[in-house]
Structure formats: structure tokens, C-alpha cells
Amino acid sequence: MAPLGRAALLLAFGLVAYALIAGSYAAWKRRRRLALSAQNALLAAFPAALVAAIVLIVALARRNLTFVYVWQHTSKKLPLGYALSAFWGGQEGSLLLWLLVLTGYAGLAVLLNRRSRELMAWTVPVFALVAGFFALMLCFVSSPFNVQPAPPDGRGMVPSLQNPYMLAHPPLLYLGYVGLTVPFAFAMGALLSGRTDERWIVATRRWTLAAWTFLGVGQLIGAHWAYVEIGWGGYYAWDPVENAALMPWLAATAFLHSVMIQEKRGMLKVWNMVLVALAFNLSLFGTFLTRSGVINSIHSFSESSLGAWFLGFIVLMTVVSVTLIRWRLPLLRTKTKLESLVSREATFLYNNLLLVALCLTILWGVLYPILSEAVRGETRSVSKPYYDFFLHTFGLPLLLLMGIGPLVAWRRASLRSLGRTFLIPFTVAVATGVVLLVLGFGSSWPGLVTYTFSAFVAASIVLEFVRGRAATGSLRRLVARNRRRYGGYIVHASVVLLAIGIAGSSAYQTVRERVVRPGQSLEAAGYTLTYLGSSGIRGPNYTGFRAAIAVTGHGERFTLHPGMNDYNIEGPANEASIYHDPRSLGDVFTTAQIATGNQIDLKVEVKPLINLIWVAGFVFVAGALIAMWPDAVEQRRLAARYAAGAAPAGI
Amino acid sequence: MAAALAVFVVYTALAGNGVAQLTPSTLAGHSGDVTLVGAVVGKTHGDSYAKGGMRFRLKDVQGKSAARVPVVYHGSVPDLFKTGRHVVVEGTLRNGVFVAKPGSLVTKCPSKYAPAKSAKT
Numbered sequence: 001m002a003p004l005g006r007a008a009l010l011l012a013f014g015l016v017a018y019a020l021i022a023g024s025y026a027a028w029k030r031r032r033r034l035a036l037s038a039q040n041a042l043l044a045a046f047p048a049a050l051v052a053a054i055v056l057i058v059a060l061a062r063r064n065l066t067f068v069y070v071w072q073h074t075s076k077k078l079p080l081g082y083a084l085s086a087f088w089g090g091q092e093g094s095l096l097l098w099l100l101v102l103t104g105y106a107g108l109a110v111l112l113n114r115r116s117r118e119l120m121a122w123t124v125p126v127f128a129l130v131a132g133f134f135a136l137m138l139c140f141v142s143s144p145f146n147v148q149p150a151p152p153d154g155r156g157m158v159p160s161l162q163n164p165y166m167l168a169h170p171p172l173l174y175l176g177y178v179g180l181t182v183p184f185a186f187a188m189g190a191l192l193s194g195r196t197d198e199r200w201i202v203a204t205r206r207w208t209l210a211a212w213t214f215l216g217v218g219q220l221i222g223a224h225w226a227y228v229e230i231g232w233g234g235y236y237a238w239d240p241v242e243n244a245a246l247m248p249w250l251a252a253t254a255f256l257h258s259v260m261i262q263e264k265r266g267m268l269k270v271w272n273m274v275l276v277a278l279a280f281n282l283s284l285f286g287t288f289l290t291r292s293g294v295i296n297s298i299h300s301f302s303e304s305s306l307g308a309w310f311l312g313f314i315v316l317m318t319v320v321s322v323t324l325i326r327w328r329l330p331l332l333r334t335k336t337k338l339e340s341l342v343s344r345e346a347t348f349l350y351n352n353l354l355l356v357a358l359c360l361t362i363l364w365g366v367l368y369p370i371l372s373e374a375v376r377g378e379t380r381s382v383s384k385p386y387y388d389f390f391l392h393t394f395g396l397p398l399l400l401l402m403g404i405g406p407l408v409a410w411r412r413a414s415l416r417s418l419g420r421t422f423l424i425p426f427t428v429a430v431a432t433g434v435v436l437l438v439l440g441f442g443s444s445w446p447g448l449v450t451y452t453f454s455a456f457v458a459a460s461i462v463l464e465f466v467r468g469r470a471a472t473g474s475l476r477r478l479v480a481r482n483r484r485r486y487g488g489y490i491v492h493a494s495v496v497l498l499a500i501g502i503a504g505s506s507a508y509q510t511v512r513e514r515v516v517r518p519g520q521s522l523e524a525a526g527y528t529l530t531y532l533g534s535s536g537i538r539g540p541n542y543t544g545f546r547a548a549i550a551v552t553g554h555g556e557r558f559t560l561h562p563g564m565n566d567y568n569i570e571g572p573a574n575e576a577s578i579y580h581d582p583r584s585l586g587d588v589f590t591t592a593q594i595a596t597g598n599q600i601d602l603k604v605e606v607k608p609l610i611n612l613i614w615v616a617g618f619v620f621v622a623g624a625l626i627a628m629w630p631d632a633v634e635q636r637r638l639a640a641r642y643a644a645g646a647a648p649a650g651i
Numbered sequence: 652m653a654a655a656l657a658v659f660v661v662y663t664a665l666a667g668n669g670v671a672q673l674t675p676s677t678l679a680g681h682s683g684d685v686t687l688v689g690a691v692v693g694k695t696h697g698d699s700y701a702k703g704g705m706r707f708r709l710k711d712v713q714g715k716s717a718a719r720v721p722v723v724y725h726g727s728v729p730d731l732f733k734t735g736r737h738v739v740v741e742g743t744l745r746n747g748v749f750v751a752k753p754g755s756l757v758t759k760c761p762s763k764y765a766p767a768k769s770a771k772t
Contacts, residue, residue, distance in 0.1 A: 160730065231730060368669055380669035381686060386662075393658050513727075515700050571733035593728060595700035603727060 002067060005055035005145040012048035012099065013135035015041045019128035027121035027192065035121050039110050042124055045131060046103040053100045056093060056144050060086055065154055068146040069093060075156035077540065082162050088170040089161060091306065092144035097171065098287075099134040101178040105207070106131060109182055113203055123189030130181050133313050142306055159542075159567050165225035172218030173245055177283040179211025180248055183255070184280035187273055191324040196269060196331045201259045206628045208259075208276075212252040213624040219245050220617040231574030231591050233511075233605045235613070238387040240366045244286030247359050247366075251279035254355035261345050264410065269332040270325065271352070277321035282359075284314045289366070340412040347405035351398060358394040362387065392446050396453060399499055402492050403457035406464060406485075424463055429456035447507030454496045454503075461489050461496075479626060484634070487627025494619035497612045504586070504609030513603040515595045525606035527553035527588055534563070534592075534600065542567040544575070547592040547600050551579065562592040562602075585611040670741070675709050676716035678744055686741050687749055688712065691734050692719060699728050709749075712737055720744075726753035 023038030025031070056069070060083050065071045073086035073093070087093045106127040113120050138144070183204040190200035222242070223235035236242060255275040261268045288310035325332070338346060365382045372380040407421045432455035433448065441448050468478040468486070479486040510525035521530045532548040546563035560577040567573060579588040586608040592600045671685045678687060689709030699705035704723045711718065722740060732738065737759040742751035 158731075369672060372669060379672040381672045382669045386669075389662055390658075393662075567731075571731045571736065572728070573730040574727075591727070593700075596698055599700075601700045601727065 001055055001059060001064065002145040002147045005052045006139075006143065008048050008051035008055065009096075009135065009138050009143070009145070012045045012052065012103065013132065013139045015045040015048060016103070016128045016131040016135055019045070020125050020132055023121070023125035023128060027125065030121075032117070035117070035124070038124050038128070039114070039120065042103070042110055042128055042131075043107045045135075046100075046107045049096070049100045049103045049135075052138075052145075053087075053096055056096060057084060057087060060084055063154065065150045066147050067144070068148050069144045071148070071151055071154045073154070073157060075154040078154070078157055078162070081164075081167060082157055085161075085167050085170075086157060088174065089157065089166075090144075092138070092142050094170070094174065095134055095138050095142060096144055097174050098178055099131060099138060101174060102127070102131050102134065102181055105178060105182055106185070109185075109203075109207070116199065116203065118193050119186065119189055119195050119199055119203065121189070122192035123185050126185040126188045126192075127181070130185070133309075137306060137309060141309060159565070159573055160229050163225055163229050165221055165229070169218055169221045169225055172214050172221060176211050176213075176215030176218055176245075177248065177286060179207060179214060180252060180276075180279050180283045182207040182211065183276045187276045188321065188324060191273065191328045194328070194331060196328060198263055198266075201262060201272070205259065208252060208256060209624060209628040212249065212256060213621065213628075215245060215249045215252065216620055216624075217617060219249065220614070220620075224614055224617075227610075228576065228578065231576040233576070233589050233591070233603075233607075238365070238384055240289055241286075243362050243366050244282075244289045247362055248279045248282040248286065250355050250359040250362075251275055251282055254352045254359075255279060257348050257355075258352050261348050265336050265345055266334050267336050267338070267345065268349075269334055270329065273321075273325045273332065275352075275356070277318070277325070278356075278359075281314055281318055281321070282363075284310065284317065288314060342408065342413045342415075342418070344405060344408045344410045344413075347401055347408055351401045351405060354394045354398045354401070358390060358398070361390040361394070395499075396446070396449055399450065399453045399457060399495070402495060403453070403460040406489065406492075407460055422460075425456045425459035428459035429453065431455075441508070444503075444507035447503045450499050450503035450507070454500050457492065457496050461493050464489055481633070483629050483631050484627050487623045487625070487629070490623030490626060491620055492623075494616040494623055497616035497619060501609050501612030501614075501616060504612070505607040508608050510606040511603070513601065515599050515601050517597075517599045522602055522604060524588075524604045525553075527551055527604070527606060529560075529590070529602065529604055531600060531602060532559075534594075534598070537563070537565075539565065545594065546575070547602070549577070549590055549592070549602065551588060554581070554584070556581065560588070560590045562590040564593060580611060585609050585615075587611065674711045674716075674718075675720040676711050676714070676718040678718075678720055678749070681744060684741065684743055684752075686739060687720065687722070688737070688739050689720065690737050691732070693734065695734065699725055707734075709738070709740075720749050721747070722749045722751055724751040724753075724756055726756070729756055729758040732756070732758045 019038045019041040022034055022041070026034035026038055056067075058064075059067045059070050060074060061080060063070060063074055063076050063078075063083060069090055069092050070086070073090045074083045088097050106124075109127070110120065110124065113123075183200075186200040186204045190196050219242075222245075226237075227233075227235040255272060258268050258272055258275060262272055288307065338349070340346065365386055369379045369381045372378060403425055404422075407425075409417065429452050433452035436442075436448055436451055441451065465475065465478070465486070469475050472478045472481065512522055512524040514522050516522060516531045518531055518533045521528050523529075528551070530550045532550055534545045534547045537544050537546055542565040544563055544565040546561040549560040549562065551558050551560060558579055560579060562577040563575050565573050565575055574591050574593070576589060576591050578590070581587065586606065587610050589605040589607060591603045595601045671681060671683075673681060673685050673687055675687070675689045678685070687709060690712045692708050692710045695705060695707040697703050697705045704725045705728065706721065706723050708719045708721050710716070710720075722742075724740065729738075739757045739759065740749070740751045741755040742749050744750075
């Protein structure tokens with residue numbers, strides 16, 4: 001088995017190396033047949049990577065402990081689903097997943113865009129370069145096919161990773177990270193070939209949307225996993241590894257907005273190239289962070305030999321991107337100028353600046369320990385207050401712009417038309433703010449501002465749908481005629497839900513903690529929690545206890561059972577018990593730890609509106625799917641625009 | 652962009668100075684609030700909800716330093732806390748004892764990417 005996996009990886013490496021060398025030579029010398037041969041080699045790399053992946057999957061399913069990788073990440077008692085999820089649970093497996101997804105994406109992109117010969121000529125070698133790096137790592141630095149004499153059992157999997165969310169969270173993030181390679185490869189291909197018009201953007205728009213959606217959903221699932229499984233009551237800790245996924249998502253969000261300006265007005269060509277390179281390099285940086293051990297993270301990824309390789313590759317890709325953009329600056333410069341600071345393109349530009357500023361300040365926070373050590377000789381780190389400050393400073397104006405941008409006219413908007421357009425959203429926002437202030441929500445100004453801005457954005461989205469429906473006569477027809485625009489509005493609605501959920505659950509949460517004995521109670525936000533007693537429990541590989549907590553309040557009566565599991569090998573773990581209130585969309589989140597004797601330490605967190613965060617995930621996916629759904633009208637329009645040459649195809 | 656930079660500079664000048672992140676071997680001589688990163692060594696004593704708190708010692712995660720820092724901690728004990736585990740805790744060094752802020756103890760996730768160790772067959 002292992003030799004087959006190794007052979008498949010070597011074959012994949014050989015194929016992408018050929019695609020890189022032959023493809024580059026063919027593009028340089030304009031050899032059409034050689035370019036086709038390079039494309040075919042890239043296509044063939046996917047089946048080779050697939051064979052390697054199947055070998056590893058079979059080894060995991062059989063718990064073949066002669067594979068060092070299988071021994072490290074599974075055990076004989078581990079359920080099959082979790083054993084298979086070990087495929088992305090370790091370094092070598094996740095590299096193989098990266099190669100598999102990348103060669104799959106690259107192959108599909110080649111098949112869909114073969115007619116765009118000039119664009120693809122250089123895109124194929126860029127794909128091959130990235131795939132070649134991962135294949136190189138897998139063949140010569142970090143192989144999943146190392147073998148050993150079979151030990152009696154494996155080392156098992158961390159209990160918190162034995163969770164259904166972990167079956168989806170990492171692969172979705174990988175689909176997102178790797179997906180950002182597609183727009184990057186096309187962008188660099190466009191620069192190398194000199195075809196810097198909008199074709200590469202049209203060819204990759206849906207790829208970018210798909211990658212961005214995967215990254216967004218992957219992060220939300222990770223947040224929900226942290227909330228229900230880790231037992232600390234939160235869902236995002238500004239940890240470097242979490243930030244590593246957020247940063248490319250922010251850069252991709254900026255890119256998805258700014259490409260619209262390039263498509264509509266032919267502006268921001270340089271900026272779009274910079275954003276696509278930034279998003280791709282940040283996705284590599286995320287992988288570097290998790291493998292280098294250079295940054296202290298609660299995820300505790302250990303130092304491995306891959307760190308230096310990744311750092312070298314990031315430097316190479318950054319230098320290549322910057323050099324190519326500088327080289328093609330004359331082609332990228334456009335004559336179209338911003339006509340007014342009050343126009344839709346201007347609001348998109350503000351949105352971009354805020355997104356990139358937020359992304360870079362997070363990057364600064366992540367790199368701060370390394371930089372402070374280099375400059376001051378002492379490692380220092382920034383924490384939640386730093387990130388919260390910038391989230392408020394850049395995030396709140398971003399939220400407001402989401403409501404302003406879509407309502408402002410292209411090119412130039414007059415103050416009179418703005419007054420007419422914004423009268424209803426503005427009135428709704430002010431009324432919401434005043435009512436909330438009267439109701440006592442002024443205890444947190446970021447919370448109050450978030451709610452007020454959210455009301456403004458929600459009103460502007462509803463207004464757009466109402467106006468559109470009046471013009472077309474049907475909501476369905478309205479969305480079908482402009483999926484991208486109305487899908488985008490639905491995504492905006494999901495961000496509003498997300499903002500309200502985050503504000504409600506953080507700015508207006510109530511936290512109480514107390515050591516209680518049976519019969520004693522704790523009050524929190526109108527709920528009374530009474531500790532009834534505890535009972536012991538026993539699982540296959542742990543013992544533990546569950547407390548019985550009777551809860552009354554807000555017309556509800558229910559019982560929660562927080563407690564702890566003490567795993568034989570891994571140690572103790574909190575088991576939170578959560579009540580989801582269907583009326584308020586909030587949660588009563590409880591944890592309990594044994595204090596002394598029959599006393600427990602009971603912690604309760606009442607989190608208003610937190611479930612809106614998870615609802616936002618579904619709305620986000622719905623909006624993204626609508627926006628990326630194939631649109632025949634749009635395809636005809638693009639075909640007409642690029643009548644002189646073959647129109648590139650999206651997915 | 653200039654506005655964003657201005658906000659950033661003002662913030663970092665006023666408040667964003669960061670907290671020192673130290674290991675047991677580099678902690679000596681620091682009197683302010685710091686973040687201590689280390690591995691739990693030896694037995695854990697006491698109860699984090701009792702007046703005396705939970706007491707344990709930390710050593711450097713890497714290297715061969717003999718430095719051991721006693722820690723006293725109150726509040727919730729995080730998942731998977733036990734001897735040998737790598738932890739992060741905030742607090743202040745007082746009279747040779749690291750007095751942790753209540754609830755600041757974080758256990759690092761045992762790594763999915765831990766370096767390979769040979770199996771004992």
C-alpha cells in the first residue's frame with residue numbers, strides 16, 4: 001500500500017514539474033502543442049494525487065498502524081468517521097488534501113478555459129508551480145507514507161476533535177484556502193501573457209466566490225464547534241490560527257467588491273492584482289503559521305521542518321507577484337478616473353480600504369510577537385482589546401457602507417438624490433437607535449451603534465427588494481434577472497444578522513459564576529439556576545460527572561446538565577450544557593466544575609441573540625449560491641463583449 | 652489608507668504596547684502584568700475555587716533551562732489541564748510566585764501537528 005502511495009505522489013510531482021517547465025517554455029516560445037501537453041500533464045496530476053489520497057484513506061479506514069501517520073492520529077477504538085477525518089487531522093494528510101484539491105481545481109479550470117489559449121498559456125505553469133511545491137513537500141519533506149513495525153495501538157485523537165463539526169470545518173477551510181490559488185494563477189497568467197483586461201476576472205469570478213464561501217462557512221462552523229465543544233462560552237478568540245483564516249477571507253471580500261469596479265468602469269486594475277496576490281499569500285501564510293510554530297497559539301502547532309519551506313515559498317510568491325505587477329504597470333494603468341467621492345465606485349473604494357486596513361491590522365497583531373522580539377529583544381503580544389478596537393474602528397463604518405453603497409448611483413450622486421434615497425433607511429435607523437437607547441441599550445455604545453447601523457442596512461436591503469419587485473412584478477423574476485446583485489444583498493443581510501448576533505452575545509451578555517452546594521441558586525439576566533445535585537457517568541474512555549441545574553425565568557422552565565469528562569489519556573474536559581431560547585434567539589450557556597465536597601463551581605452565560613450568528617451562516621450560503629449560480633443572460637452579455645476572442649468560462 | 656494608518660499609529664502609541672510574553676526562564680525581574688507560557692511540571696496541589704487556590708509549577712516548553720516557576724491560580728480550570736500540558740496564563744510575579752489572574756489559564760490544544768515520535772512496539 002505505502003509504496004503505491006509514494007509512487008502516486010512521485011508521479012504527481014513529475015507531472016506538475018513537467019507542466020511547469022514545458023508550460024513555461026511553450027508560453028514563452030508560443031508552442032501550442034507543447035502548451036496542450038503541459039495542460040494534459042496538469043490534468044493527469046489529479047488522478048495521481050487521488051490514488052495517493054485513496055491509499056491513505058484505506059489505511060486510515062483499516063487502522064493500518066504500520067503507517068506512521070495512521071498510528072499518530074487514530075486508534076483501534078476510534079469510530080470510522082473520525083478515523084477518516086484524520087486525513088486532514090495531521091500535517092502530511094492536510095498537505096495531501098491541499099495537493100488533491102489544488103490539482104482538482106486546476107484540472108477543472110483548464111477544462112473550462114481551454115479556448116482562452118493566451119490566458120491559459122501562463123496560467124498552467126503558475127498552477128503547476130504551486131502544486132509542485134506541495135508535491136515536493138509530500139515526496140521529500142513530509143510524507144504520509146512512512147512506515148514502521150505495527151505498534152499495538154495508535155495514539156488516538158484529541159477528544160475535542162472527535163466532534164461532527166471537525167468532519168466539515170478543516171476541509172471547508174482547505175477548499176477555501178486552495179480555491180484562492182485559482183484567481184491568483186489566472187491573475188499571474190494574465191500579467192505574464194499581457195492580457196490584463198477583464199477576462200481573467202470573468203474566468204475566475206465564481207471560483208473566487210466559491211473559495212470565499214468555503215472560507216466563510218468553514219470559519220463559522222469552526223466558531224460553532226468552539227462554542228459547543230470547548231466549553232469556554234466564546235466562539236472566536238483572536239488566536240493567530242483563527243486570524244490566519246480570517247485575513248485571506250477579508251482580502252477576498254475586498255477583491256470581490258473591487259472587481260465590480262473593474263468590470264463596470266475599467267478601474268482599479270492594479271489594486272485588484274494586489275488584492276488577489278494578497279489573498280493568496282495570506283492563505284499560504286495561514287498554512288505557514290500552523291506549521292512553523294513561530295507564533296504562540298493556543299492551538300499549539302509544533303515547530304516542524306515545513307516552516308522554513310513555507311516561508312521561502314511565501315517570499316518567492318510575494319516577490320514574483322510584486323515584480324509582475326510592477327512590470328505590467330503600463331498595461332494596468334487606466335484612463336478612467338474617479339469622478340466623484342460620492343458615487344457607488346467611491347463607496348466600494350472606501351469599503352476596500354476599510355477591509356484591507358482591518359486585514360493588515362490583524363496581520364500586525366499576529367506578527368507583533370515576532371517583530372517586538374526582533375526590535376526590542378522581548379516577545380510581546382497584543383490581545384483582545386487591540387483587535388476589538390480595530391474591529392469597532394473599521395468594522396462599524398464597513399457595516400454602514402454596506403447599506404450606503406448599493407443605493408448610491410454610479411459615477412456621481414447629487415445630494416438631493418441621496419436625501420431621497422436614504423430618507424427611509426435613515427429614519428428607520430434613527431428610530432431604532434432612539435428606542436434602544438430608551439430601553440437601556442446605551443450600556444454599550446459599540447452594541448448600540450451596531451444595532452442602529454444594522455437597522456439602516458436592513459432597511460436599505462428591504463428597500464432595494466421592494467423597489468425591484470415593483471419594477472419586475474415578481475420577487476423571483478427580480479432575483480433571477482440579476483442573481484449576482486440580489487445574491488449579494490442576501491449575503492449583506494447575513495452580515496447584518498452576524499453583526500447583531502455578535503453585538504448581542506458580547507456587548508449585552510450576562511456572566512455569573514459562583515460556588516454552590518445542592519439547593520443553592522444563582523441569578524442571571526432574569527433566570528434562576530438552582531443546583532439540584534450531581535451524578536457520575538462513565539464512557540468508553542472516560543469517567544465524569546453531570547450536574548443537574550433547574551432553570552426558571554422568562555416564562556420558561558428547563559433543566560441543564562453541565563459537567564466534566566476526565567479522559568483516561570488526554571485529561572479533563574468541560575462539557576457545557578446549553579439551552580437555546582427559541583423566542584429570544586439567545587442561549588443560556590452553563591459549565592460546572594467540581595469545587596470541594598459536594599459543591600460545584602457553576603458558571604452561567606446568558607447570551608442574547610447568539611443564534612443569529614449561526615442563522616447568518618445559512619443565509620450567507622443561500623446568498624452566495626444565488627450570486628454564483630450560472631446566469632445565461634450574463635454569459636450572453638460577456639460573449640458579446642469578448643466577441644473578438646473566445647469568452648472565458650467560469651465554473 | 653492614510654486615515655487607517657493614523658488610527659493605527661494613535662492606538663499603538665496610546666494603548667497597543669502589548670503584553671510581554673515570557674517563559675519561566677525569562678520571567679525573573681519582570682514586575683508588571685505578563686503572559687507566561689510553559690509546561691506544567693510535577694503535581695498540582697489545592698483547589699482553584701478554595702481560598703488558597705490551585706498551585707502548580709511551570710517550566711520552559713523548549714530548551715534545558717532548570718527554571719521552575721510556582722503558580723497560584725483561582726477560577727475555572729480549562730479543558731485538558733494536567734501535568735505535562737502546555738499552558739498560557741496571565742498574571743504578575745510577586746515574591747517569587749506567579750499570581751495568575753482568575754480565569755486567565757488557557758490550555759493549549761494538544762497539537763494535531765505534533766512532531767512524530769517513534770512508536771513503542
